[in-house]
Amino acid sequence: MTSADSRAIVLVGPMGAGKTSIGKRLAKQLGTTFSDTDSLVVREHGAIADLFAAHGEPHFRRLERDAVVAALARGGVVSLGGGAVLDGDTRRDLASHDVVFLTVAPRVVARRLGTDAKRPLLSADDEETPIARWQRIYDARRPLYDSVADTTFDTSSGPLEMIVTAIADWTRTRGEQT
Numbered sequence: 001m002t003s004a005d006s007r008a009i010v011l012v013g014p015m016g017a018g019k020t021s022i023g024k025r026l027a028k029q030l031g032t033t034f035s036d037t038d039s040l041v042v043r044e045h046g047a048i049a050d051l052f053a054a055h056g057e058p059h060f061r062r063l064e065r066d067a068v069v070a071a072l073a074r075g076g077v078v079s080l081g082g083g084a085v086l087d088g089d090t091r092r093d094l095a096s097h098d099v100v101f102l103t104v105a106p107r108v109v110a111r112r113l114g115t116d117a118k119r120p121l122l123s124a125d126d127e128e129t130p131i132a133r134w135q136r137i138y139d140a141r142r143p144l145y146d147s148v149a150d151t152t153f154d155t156s157s158g159p160l161e162m163i164v165t166a167i168a169d170w171t172r173t174r175g176e177q178t
Contacts, residue, residue: 008071008078009171010094012145013102014138015082016109018155018163022102023079025164030171033076037084040067065090072097082137085144094148098174100167101149105156106135150174 009026011019020036027034038048041063045051051060064081068090071078078097084090104112110131128136146152151170155163 006075008075008097010097010099011079011102012085012099012148015134016112017102017104019079019102022164023077026167027077029164029168033074035071035074036079037064037067037071038081085148091148098171099148099150101145101152103152103154106131108156109134
């Protein structure tokens, strides 16, 4: 069992939900550290798009898993890459942390992501638009996000600071209950 002090506040959700932006602000508001698993992978191994191109998605997922383990061990606020929940060990690890599922409407994510070449899973092809691909990936992962989440916040509207404050309030209330 993990003590309340070593519990991380983990943000999960699809690409474009705002996990990094919200995570940074949430950590600042709570006076704690922030880790982004995608950033950890990039810092250690290079651009994610390059990793996908050179070694494929399975290789990236192994690196991502290592980054998740390191970030959770540090605690604070942790933003997971959108596909991190695909790993069963990661899902099991999340049971001992406070997990916030950030949702976002497709119309909003289309504006946020635009044509983001840094996101290899959204690379355009003749068969499917990037937003259709995003929706397909989100629909497939949604049950996994739901299964690990302790609470859900939608990031589609409203000032970002209001969402951050709502999550911080939830976190504080949860901490008082343990």
